[in-house]
Every structure is written in C-alpha cells, then in structure tokens.
Amino acid sequence: MAYIPTIVVDDDNPTILKLFRLKAAANGVKVVDLSSWDKTKEYLESGKEVDAVVLDARGQMTADSTPGDEHLLESLTWVKAAKIPYAIYTAYTAELPMLKQQLAENRVFSKGKHKEEDVFEFLKQEIAKSPKAKYPEPFACFGGNYLDVKYQEMLMNVVLTLQNEELTNPEAILFNPCRIILESVFQKVNEFDERVLPYALLSYDDQRVGLINCSKYLNGITVTIRTIEQGKPKYTPYSGPRIFDDYISQQVQTIIGICHPASHAIQNKYSTYTFKSVLWALFDVLIWLKNFIDERS
Structure with a gap:
C-alpha cells in the first residue's frame, strides 16, 4: 500500500x-x-x-x-x-x-x-x-509514544547534509547529533520500561562511559556503577537479561565507537562512507526502538 x-x-x-x-x-x-x-x-x-x-x-x-x-x-x-x-x-x-x-x-x-x-x-x-519519505521506517520512530520530534529535526539535518555532501562541520552536523539521538534511545527505553534499563545507568556526565554502560547492560553484561555515599565510594553491580540482538549490538557499537572520538577530533581517515555507516546504524537502532515500544504498548 x-x-x-x-x-x-x-x-x-x-x-x-x-x-x-x-x-x-x-x-x-x-x-x-x-x-x-x-x-x-x-x-x-x-x-x-x-x-x-x-x-x-x-x-x-x-x-x-x-x-x-x-x-x-x-x-x-x-x-x-x-x-x-x-x-x-x-x-x-x-x-x-x-x-x-x-x-x-x-x-x-x-x-x-x-x-x-x-x-x-x-x-x-x-x-x-524529504528524508521522511525516503526513509519511512526510521522516521516512524518520532512523535507520540516514540522519540520527541526535536530529535527528528536533528536526524533530518544529518540526512540532508549527507545528501548535499556538505561536510564542512561534521562534528557538529553529523556525529554529535547521532550520539545525542542514541542517548535519547536509551532514555526512552528506560522511560518505557525501567526493568529493561535501570535509571542508574543513564549517566552521561561522561557520554562515552554512559553509552557503553547502557550498551553493555542491554547485551546482558554486568555493569558496576560507582557512587559516593557519605564521602565514601560505593560500587553497585547491575545485571539483567540480554535485550539486544547481535546485529543491533553491532550497530550500537558502530555509533559509539565512531561518534565519540570523531566528535572531538575529526581526522582525515573519516570519509563520507564513515558518516554513512553511522547513519545506517542509527536507522537500524531507531527501527529496533519502535518495535520495542510497539511490543510493550
């Protein structure tokens, strides 16, 4: 249809x-x-x-x-x-x-x-x-019960930038928005079902550590969170069942592995293919998130 x-x-x-x-x-x-x-x-x-x-x-x-x-x-x-x-x-x-x-x-x-x-x-x-018409599946993950529409504008800017081959400021136009959208995906998982992803893991003071912790936990790997209570460090382990399929796990690693270092120091080794690999990975994660929410609605 x-x-x-x-x-x-x-x-x-x-x-x-x-x-x-x-x-x-x-x-x-x-x-x-x-x-x-x-x-x-x-x-x-x-x-x-x-x-x-x-x-x-x-x-x-x-x-x-x-x-x-x-x-x-x-x-x-x-x-x-x-x-x-x-x-x-x-x-x-x-x-x-x-x-x-x-x-x-x-x-x-x-x-x-x-x-x-x-x-x-x-x-x-x-x-x-428009990107929404060209890529309807990932763009269906905005509005309503899904991600806030402000993230849709971020993603549209990324797609339009790649289509126009304007890579003059990639750390601001491409990599940072992709990382921010991935953070919003984890926040939405927690918001929709904290049993799947505990709130304690959503600490993005150090974005890379926060993203890695969320990714590990959703892959069924125990994550230890350090907090300070009464002036003393406290270490709390968090573990749960594996939620990510293998391919989603790999796509998340692509986004984390490329976006964080690239957002701070763009190097000559990053090509338009690198940018596109992050975008395709993010598309897969958004499609996964929509299915995750739909199954629990």
Whole structure:
C-alpha cells in the first residue's frame, strides 16, 4: 500500500477548508484542517504525524483575532525552521511583496486561479524529496509514544547534509547529533520500561562511559556503577537479561565507537562512507526502538 501523507491546512475560510477536506482522498493524502495559527502550531508541535503544511497568507492568529500579515510572518518562520514542506494558498498574492522568494520557488498558489489539486500535487512532490519519505521506517520512530520530534529535526539535518555532501562541520552536523539521538534511545527505553534499563545507568556526565554502560547492560553484561555515599565510594553491580540482538549490538557499537572520538577530533581517515555507516546504524537502532515500544504498548 502506498504511503498516504498528512497535510495540515491552515485557513480561516471554512469553505476552503471544506474543499481541501473533500478532495484529500481522491488526491491520495490525508488533511487536517485548522482555522487559526495558534491551533495549527499546537497541532504541529504535538508530535503527531505531519508531512506538509498549507498556509494562508492573511489568516487569523487566534479564533477571535482579525486576519493580518502577522499570520504569514510567524507561520512562515515556523515551518521554515522546522524544515516542513509547505505551500501558501492566498487571495492576496499581488499585495504581499514578502512572498517574493516563495513565488520564485513556485510555492505560492492563488485562490481563484489555482485549485486545491494544484497545491496537493506540489506538496506531494516536495514530500517525496524529504528524508521522511525516503526513509519511512526510521522516521516512524518520532512523535507520540516514540522519540520527541526535536530529535527528528536533528536526524533530518544529518540526512540532508549527507545528501548535499556538505561536510564542512561534521562534528557538529553529523556525529554529535547521532550520539545525542542514541542517548535519547536509551532514555526512552528506560522511560518505557525501567526493568529493561535501570535509571542508574543513564549517566552521561561522561557520554562515552554512559553509552557503553547502557550498551553493555542491554547485551546482558554486568555493569558496576560507582557512587559516593557519605564521602565514601560505593560500587553497585547491575545485571539483567540480554535485550539486544547481535546485529543491533553491532550497530550500537558502530555509533559509539565512531561518534565519540570523531566528535572531538575529526581526522582525515573519516570519509563520507564513515558518516554513512553511522547513519545506517542509527536507522537500524531507531527501527529496533519502535518495535520495542510497539511490543510493550
């Protein structure tokens, strides 16, 4: 079955919202229609699945506000920062010089001239270019019960950087985000079932040690944690059943082994293939995490 993208439509005209709603199924998309930017922003930040957004140029900020240009200024800033595919559907194309860049990018559609089908077709093409469409399985592990959507943006930046072959600042753009996402995976495992990964192991004062301890424990290896109580060191062993399959264990080792040293000193030996090996490993771990959560939900 083909993937059906979700498009959020923000417009204060109920007739426009109804038309988008009625035409969604025939155009192979799902539509969430909202009448003011505050409601739209709340939905976008809720962690629910969103693939693209349709903005009204002169819409309402809130249900009881007067439509104005501030709607476009704030909503456009938000969707661009979130890197969500978007289009603008407006009756004021000629009256808004601020749309110059968006007009050049062919993402402005005029009410009365263009149809809702035109907007859908443009956004479907934009969605097809996004990492979420290209790699749906790992990107399914964000929002809802899964990882916070802020980590999705990190991962999207990594994928886009590799696609554009822009490796000017790899420690900040690639390796550090991958390590941070792996930390969030372990935190989510603990949050979802502390019997599987005790909270005491989630100490990232020394990121490498914390990641290694979590990895060891999930591989069924006893981990000893040192704490200070009443001025004296205390050593507490933690052990549990093996949770990781062999291949996930290896993928986690790839991320830890490459990301930590690379994040502090990028050396000439790191190639684009090294970067990609970390990304593919992280994809596998995210798919594993989603299955882990689904099985326990």
